[in-house]
Amino acid sequence: MTFWEIFLQQLFNGLLIGSFYGLVAIGYxxxxxxxxxxxxxxxxxxxxxxxxxxxxxxxxxxxxxxxxWLGIVLSLLISMLLVGMLGVLIQRVAYRPMLKAPRLSILIxxxxxxxxxxxxxxxxxxxxxxxxxxxLTHDSFFVGPLRLTETRVVLLVAAIALMxxxxxxxxxxxxxxxxxxxxxxxxTCQLMGINVFQIVAITxxxxxxxxxxxxxxxxxxxxxxxxYMGFLIGLKAFTSAVIGGIGIIPGAMLGGLLLGLLESFSTxxxxxxxxxxxxxxxxxxxxxxxxxxxxxxxxxxxxxx
Amino acid sequence: MLPAIxxxxxxxxxxxxxxxxxxxKLLKNKNVLxxxxxxxxxxxxxxxxxxxxxxxxxxxxGEEPAAEFEGEVLLGIMVPTTGSEASDGGDxxxxxxxxxxxxxxxxxxxxxxxxxxTGDDGCDPSKATAAASKLxxxxxxxxxxxYCSGATLPTLKLYGDAGIPFxxxxxxxxxxxxxxxxxxFMINSTGDAQAAKALEWFEGLGVETISLVDDGSAFSVDLKxxxxxxxxxxxxxxxxxxxxxxxxxxxxxxxTKIMDAGPDAVYWTAYxxxxxxxxxxxRQNGYxxxxxxxxxxxxxxxIDLAGPDAEGVYCxxxxxxxxxxxxxxxxxxxKEMFPREPGAYAGLMRDATYLLVDAxxxxxxxxxxxIKAALAATDSFEGLSGPVEFTPQNTLNRSNFVIIVxxxxxxxxxx
Numbered sequence: 180m181t182f183w184e185i186f187l188q189q190l191f192n193g194l195l196i197g198s199f200y201g202l203v204a205i206g207y208x209x210x211x212x213x214x215x216x217x218x219x220x221x222x223x224x225x226x227x228x229x230x231x232x233x234x235x236x237x238x239x240x241x242x243x244x245x246x247x248w249l250g251i252v253l254s255l256l257i258s259m260l261l262v263g264m265l266g267v268l269i270q271r272v273a274y275r276p277m278l279k280a281p282r283l284s285i286l287i288x289x290x291x292x293x294x295x296x297x298x299x300x301x302x303x304x305x306x307x308x309x310x311x312x313x314x315l316t317h318d319s320f321f322v323g324p325l326r327l328t329e330t331r332v333v334l335l336v337a338a339i340a341l342m343x344x345x346x347x348x349x350x351x352x353x354x355x356x357x358x359x360x361x362x363x364x365x366x367t368c369q370l371m372g373i374n375v376f377q378i379v380a381i382t383x384x385x386x387x388x389x390x391x392x393x394x395x396x397x398x399x400x401x402x403x404x405x406x407y408m409g410f411l412i413g414l415k416a417f418t419s420a421v422i423g424g425i426g427i428i429p430g431a432m433l434g435g436l437l438l439g440l441l442e443s444f445s446t447x448x449x450x451x452x453x454x455x456x457x458x459x460x461x462x463x464x465x466x467x468x469x470x471x472x473x474x475x476x477x478x479x480x481x482x483x484x
Numbered sequence: 485m486l487p488a489i490x491x492x493x494x495x496x497x498x499x500x501x502x503x504x505x506x507x508x509k510l511l512k513n514k515n516v517l518x519x520x521x522x523x524x525x526x527x528x529x530x531x532x533x534x535x536x537x538x539x540x541x542x543x544x545x546g547e548e549p550a551a552e553f554e555g556e557v558l559l560g561i562m563v564p565t566t567g568s569e570a571s572d573g574g575d576x577x578x579x580x581x582x583x584x585x586x587x588x589x590x591x592x593x594x595x596x597x598x599x600x601x602t603g604d605d606g607c608d609p610s611k612a613t614a615a616a617s618k619l620x621x622x623x624x625x626x627x628x629x630x631y632c633s634g635a636t637l638p639t640l641k642l643y644g645d646a647g648i649p650f651x652x653x654x655x656x657x658x659x660x661x662x663x664x665x666x667x668x669f670m671i672n673s674t675g676d677a678q679a680a681k682a683l684e685w686f687e688g689l690g691v692e693t694i695s696l697v698d699d700g701s702a703f704s705v706d707l708k709x710x711x712x713x714x715x716x717x718x719x720x721x722x723x724x725x726x727x728x729x730x731x732x733x734x735x736x737x738x739x740t741k742i743m744d745a746g747p748d749a750v751y752w753t754a755y756x757x758x759x760x761x762x763x764x765x766x767r768q769n770g771y772x773x774x775x776x777x778x779x780x781x782x783x784x785x786x787i788d789l790a791g792p793d794a795e796g797v798y799c800x801x802x803x804x805x806x807x808x809x810x811x812x813x814x815x816x817x818x819k820e821m822f823p824r825e826p827g828a829y830a831g832l833m834r835d836a837t838y839l840l841v842d843a844x845x846x847x848x849x850x851x852x853x854x855i856k857a858a859l860a861a862t863d864s865f866e867g868l869s870g871p872v873e874f875t876p877q878n879t880l881n882r883s884n885f886v887i888i889v890x891x892x893x894x895x896x897x898x899x
Contacts, residue, residue, distance in 0.1 A: 185744055188740045189740055192734075192737055192740060193737075195736070196734045196736065199734075307785065308756075308757045308760065308785065308789050310788060310789050310791060312791065317767070319768070319769070326769060328768060401734070401761055401764070402760075402761070402764045402789070402790075402791070403733075403757070403760060403761060403764075403789050407731050408731070408733060410731050411729065411731040411732050412733075443737045446726075446737040446738065446741060447737075447741070452726065452727075453726040453727045453728065453738050453741070454700075454726070454727045457729065
């Protein structure tokens, strides 16, 4: 392969993994924007989404024999709904009673929820990897020098479509406007008659549903799911959210894409390779944050969301 | 077990109310506490995999030795029956018990009936020392076992000083060789043998260039380094060396690098979970060369996860009984006696026990020196996992790794 062929292939790899990071990062960013909570449980919601998707997909296993994508889309929608409600439930039980408590207390409940989800799935699956069978073939085709499969193209398009829909939701609807208002000043919003609890619940619903979508897409793409799958991606998505400017949604998407591309390209650099790629990308990020502490899109006094 | 625990609890709870103070209020309600503890116990009983299902067979108590035996001899078994490695250790104990039963049924050794005593090394050096001392004080004529190399290590000198021959079934770290005072015999291949086996098989397939991938664990990096050294010493090229992180799912960057380099074969040196992901992503990106995985990926799980993509993948595996045609009787006998699968090292443990008995018969006595000499002189003893002969360092003189291949969704012997 020539330099440009490898460049293009790694660019595509980076975009795809980066869009997964971005989808998860959005959830971190939204929740932080609205209630200033680092929601540690978010990575486990991503993982739960993958498992709920695995279950719903197996229910449709015999219904859509001819068209695998139909089953996947249907189970994606159902899982997004279910996991979104799980997010709302977690918010209601573990976070809402703590909203007036010191910020550290709510951080601890978030950790507890994370442990609960993680260990429950570990017990139920006995810590084993589970195959995620979709019935999709991986026949590849070439666009110029780029080797693509149907799955990869559809997933990348779907991830970007989800981000655009979310952006429209935040900027063009009343709910989005309310979210942005709450992130600026919660108490005033309450005085103005905005149902703050309802908006917080919607935020959790949307964030969790997106994480579930990312989880299922990862299952479809990689072919296996595991109780541990959320840990690393959670860490990286959180990092993406910070690079992008935490609380700012387009920032989370950009941060995810940037991190994905960095990782993908750093493997090609001599002496960095796959062994040092994480060190390389994180050193780069430290330097970046030193010069721009608020992240790509963050300003010292910006409107969050 | 349960009644005993309940009895203890009852005593505990009965004693508590004497302490004054409100904080013990809950404990006064014996029934509630008992019920809770029983519930907890039951839940753990359901979820936990349970201890190894070994029959209480320290000594065959209650069974009169058959009339034709001249007497009894005591054989020591040293394996971890508790702790993290209790599952494999239990399998090994079972395999030894099964072998001993077969040997006794066939008339014992030199007219004597074998009885066994198990020392639990707990996969821990200090426990292993205690277990060895126990076996030595019971005056066993020999010991079989050894699973965790770290636990086996300090016992070598103890057995050596006591003049007790020790056949090591599974432990295979190269450090054991240096510490061996001459009384221990290792029937499992040592670490470097796997790399040698991989090299041999690649050469047979006409492979000239390879890519290596590990997951950063000490074990997988060691295998990668050994393979690289052996491969380059043989005059071939390693095109890429890559690492993936545990917990990651995306190998696309690694796969693109490998596709670019275009090796004849890819060798994955770590475990099955990530191995399955690597295989799937290599195949999805159109890699059509040979894929081989190390013994950490020899579980059936690899094939279950990777599905059709696993077809034709080779693996350098330990001599598990499942793959050994000679072991079918052993497997059925094992399953009849114990309600579980034999596990990875049961075959080696069975071989260790039979080898020892063979050596005693050749020595013609239960004298330690004589058995040691007979073991050292072992000449193509036929075990389930192949012929056993020792090097001057008392290690197996060949690689006992086998090459298996994924075929129709199952591992099968490739050789």
